[in-house]
Amino acid sequence: MSDYHSGESLLFLTDEQLRQGIEAMFFAYRGFTADPDRILASMAYGRAHHRAIHFINRAPGTTVTNLLAILGVTKQSLNRVLRTLIEDGLVQSHVGKSDKRERNLYLTEEGKALENRLSDAQRTRMRAAFRDAGPEAVAGFRRVLEAMMDKDMRRRYSDLREASS
Amino acid sequence: MSDYHSGESLLFLTDEQLRQGIEAMFFAYRGFTADPDRILASMAYGRAHHRAIHFINRAPGTTVTNLLAILGVTKQSLNRVLRTLIEDGLVQSHVGKSDKRERNLYLTEEGKALENRLSDAQRTRMRAAFRDAGPEAVAGFRRVLEAMMDKDMRRRYSDLREASS
């Protein structure tokens, strides 16, 4: 079960290598969320609020249904988070212009300020990691992560990339 | 705020590039946990059980305190998970030989069987991603992830790598 093409240069597909990849993901994801988590903990917010804020900032005017699909949670779960953000004046919900059933979500100035604080913290770590590893490593990082996504998530990820052109 | 050394080849450190890295981590981590999650959902277990099982398998005989540090949760939280695993006969807890305060944790045969099912699912996806991306991309992936870890987590990660030699 351990060697697939013994002798060839497929050593990077060893079970041991794969396990190291798994553990690297686990430990790195912890680092990845650590800085925003610290900021959020000082307020009444959690990771779920961060995610909502991030993607509303990324795609201003997005609808609830779209956000639901991106975040992969239930309506009820998102709604709880969204309601507190709206009550606290970080997010605005406007009735859709063409389709009045839809709500278009926007960050307020205060919301943008928090988004900036959070993603600044996260970007700082990411920037340091990218710089340490170098451009080729970053390209590889991105390639592996993209290959690891579910098919629909890969589509949404690509959509977001194209949207920012 | 967007360009740091305009003109140079540091385009990979653009805020936009960093944000894409952030989103890639988010979507990829979802894929990363999706397969084991599906298996666990069919039992009475969750991700926390998976993590405990993984690291007990990785370092048989590890102590509770060590596991606590690796997983980064509280004693009470881990204990709840560990207790159900012991009750269900997946994990054995032996009183330490030299220091009888410590408990050395081991997987039973049944525990190993579950560990195998779970990590098989996870490895399959990881293997596909690694193969798609190629060995150089994998090396870059690992380099970036390692740079993204907290310092103590990086140490634990290296320790685990060395331990399997």
Place this chain on the structure above:
DNA sequence: ACAATACGTCAGCTTTGTTGACACTCCAAG
């Protein structure tokens, strides 16, 4: 007119994390 869609909300449950308090065992140092 009617079915489907988008959204919000109520109620209840689960997992996994948290604090705080307390007890027990055991090791080591005084």
Place this chain on the structure above:
DNA sequence: CTTGGAGTGTCAACAAAGCTGACGTATTGT
């Protein structure tokens, strides 16, 4: 040999964030 502290386990209470199911309302499109 006593005593302090480390390692462990457990009780209680709570919070964040996910889930299902059910229901209501507004709006849209057929």
